[in-house]
Amino acid sequence: MSNIAAAFAHGKAFIAFLTAGDPSIEASERFIDALIEGGADLIEIGIPFSDPIAEGVVIQAANVRSLTHGTRLDHAFELAAKVHAKTETPLVFLTYLNPVFHYGYEAFTARCAQVGVSGLIIPDLPFEEQGELKGIAAAHGVDIITLIAPTSEQRIAAIATEATGFIYLVSSLGVTGVRSEITTDLGAIVRAIKAHTDTPVAVGFGVHSPEQAAQIGAVADGVIVGSKIVSLIAEHGEDSAERLRDYARQMKEALRSR
Amino acid sequence: MNSAEARFGDFGGQYIPETLMNEIHALEAAYARFSADPEFIAELDALLHDYAGRPSRLYFAGNLSAELGTNVWLKREDLNHTGSHKINNVLGQCLLAKRMGKTRVIAETGAGQHGVACATAAALLGLDCEIFMGLEDTVRQSLNVYRMELLGAKVNPVTSGTMTLKDAVNDAMREWVGRVDDTLYVLGSVMGPHPFPMMVRDFQSVIGREIRAQLAEATGGRLPTAVIACVGGGSNAIGSFHAFISLPEVRLIGCEAAGEGIDTERHAATIAKGSIGVFHGMKSYFCQDSDGQIAPVYSISAGLDYPGIGPEHAWLHATGRAEYVPVTDEEAVTAFEKLALTEGIICAIESAHAMAHLSKIAPEFGPDDHVVVTLSGRGDKDVAAIARYRGKQVTE
Structure with missing residues (x-):
């Protein structure tokens, strides 16, 4: 059992994503501090990958920027360790499976535990393939955070029953990126999930505005924002901290109304 | 499932x-x-049959056979409609x-x-x-x-x-x-x-089934000594191999693109230089760096310019059932030119990787052996690039 439950202990959770090393590891640390000050309940640190197949153009570009600046896996671990040393806010990694596999499941999850990373979100590791990693991660107190999509349908029961940490509900078809409108009946999917588990459900993909956060907060336990934060960083570069603090404050405020 | x-x-x-x-x-x-x-x-x-033109020919390459001292058969996927397998x-x-x-x-x-x-x-x-x-x-x-x-x-x-x-x-x-x-x-x-x-694989395995039947028909029931094919993701190779996997007497050889050489950074030789990873939906061998980032790859052949290989090939390699060998741009271009001169066939630069390896290992075969090389495609698309490689400019 990880400390992820703590993220859902203060009302509806605001979960903030950024790509480690975009534009620099030092900046990522300042940005995470700012997001937490603004009210983020959980930080999702993206490990940059050469081929992020689940990402839209905004986060793809952040991956390219980070890798071009020379971000290595070690830097992401060091970033997590620094943040963890000064905050209790839970941290998770978003990573594609290959860096984890290549590092070794045992070594990777042991190091996650060491640096204070409580969970792993792996977009290319669906439920049926989680067995090879999940037990090893659990032995180190690291949750494999499973995803459920609008297309999951009859698979929801099995996935939800086994879920730990939180469930990442994908709002709509497609890759990550800001969407003006989310047409999926999220309430119905959340109800289907809740019939099988008490694990909190947070909604991501396309979420960016306080209005959306308030709407989704009415049916789910939290929202996850990635592309909007990454686009603020792309726009303001090293000077993004203040904007991110304000943005997190607005989002958390919108969720408090729920 | x-x-x-x-x-x-x-x-x-x-x-x-x-x-x-x-x-x-x-x-x-x-x-x-x-x-x-x-x-x-x-x-x-x-x-x-009616649209793609199957079965494709299994052609006895007489000139090449005389030169190499063994029986060389070419599986002519290049003659299919659209020019490849x-x-x-x-x-x-x-x-x-x-x-x-x-x-x-x-x-x-x-x-x-x-x-x-x-x-x-x-x-x-x-x-x-x-x-x-x-x-x-x-x-x-x-x-x-x-x-x-x-x-x-x-x-x-x-x-x-x-x-x-x-x-x-x-x-x-x-x-x-x-x-x-x-x-x-x-x-x-x-x-x-x-x-x-x-x-x-199932859709491509028609290649190997035809090879087996056509060679048996032409030779009074012989099996190939070896089947050689180029490998990027590996569909023409698996298609050529599949009918023979359960027959250990048939050597199966896949030819990867070594680009400028496997001692350089500029290659796409997944088996020779890659390691096991998980990418594009599959666990297999991939060219990757020490952080598990997928590596940029290079080959003169756009069709072999891929950092991974199909999982069945990974398994055939791991179990030793098939051999995988690297072939450089230079070797492939030389083989491309040689096949044009000896047999009057302009094959795809991908397939030329397999022809190049045949030349290398021909001394291992004798007059009683039958070696099949799959020509996965025709080379019209490559003519301009080969000319450029040889320092000539042609206009398409």
Whole structure:
């Protein structure tokens, strides 16, 4: 059992994503501090990958920027360790499976535990393939955070029953990126999930505005924002901290109304 | 589905986003049903015969045989409609897409052979078609881009990553995740998540079945001593090998692209230089760095310019059942020229990798041996690039 439950202990959770090393590891640390000050309940640190197949153009570009600046896996671990040393806010990694596999499941999850990373979100590791990693991660107190999509349908029961940490509900078809409108009946999917588990459900993909956060907060336990934060960083570069603090404050405020 | 069925030993699997899982399961179920349906099989066989021109010839290369001191047979996939083995797979998958009620297919392409084949099958069967092709490849193979457009397909130049084949696969997957209802992703090789490696192999295994029957017919029942084919993702190679995997007396040899050499950074030799990883839906061998980032790869051949290899090949390598060898650009170009001069056949630069290896190992074979090389495609598309490689400018 990880400390992820703590993220859902203060009302509806605001979960903030950024790509480690975009534009620099030092900046990522300042940005995470700012997001937490603004009210983020959980930080999702993206490990940059050469081929992020689940990402839209905004986060793809952040991956390219980070890798071009020379971000290595070690830097992401060091970033997590620094943040963890000064905050209790839970941290998770978003990573594609290959860096984890290549590092070794045992070594990777042991190091996650060491640096204070409580969970792993792996977009290319669906439920049926989680067995090879999940037990090893659990032995180190690291949750494999499973995803459920609008297309999951009859698979929801099995996935939800086994879920730990939180469930990442994908709002709509497609890759990550800001969407003006989310047409999926999220309430119905959340109800289907809740019939099988008490694990909190947070909604991501396309979420960016306080209005959306308030709407989704009415049916789910939290929202996850990635592309909007990454686009603020792309726009303001090293000077993004203040904007991110304000943005997190607005989002958390919108969720408090729920 | 039992996940063991999705694997070749430990290789393979279904490492894909959750959004695609139900669709992949639907594809598995549809393939299981229609691949056992006599009506589907008859329709596909008729298309392969009447439209694609199968069976392709198994040609005894007399001049080359005399020179090398053994019996050299060329499996002429280059003579198929659209000029390569790719037509075998796309007719199968597009027919399946129709049976599944899909109205649209998408595909990745490197050299353009799979893209052209897919656009062809889509035109024939009345499906909408969009092709994803790395921007760099659209420049290297601009004639194929126009061919696809003539066939009614929309070609999307891919500007992400290294702008080559792996990035085209990334963008095709991203497109599929956004639109599963009416669309089938027609993967071009024995790669990706299950059931693609199995399904594409099945559609391509007609190559090996024909080789076995044609050689037996021509030689009074002999089996090949060796079957040699080029390997990128590995579909023509698996197609050539599959009928012989259970016959250990037949040597199976896959030829990877070594580019400027496996002692340089500029190669696509996955087995020689890669390590086990998980990418594009499958556990297999990949060219990658010490952080597990997928490495940029290089080959003169756009069709072999891929950082991975199909999981069944990974398994054949790991178990020692097949041999995988690197072949450089220089060796392939020399073999390309030699085949033109000795047999009057201009083969694809991909296939020339297999011809190059034959020349290297010919001394291992004698007059009583029969060696089959699969010519996966024809070389018209490569003529300008070969001229450039030799320092000559030609206008297409």
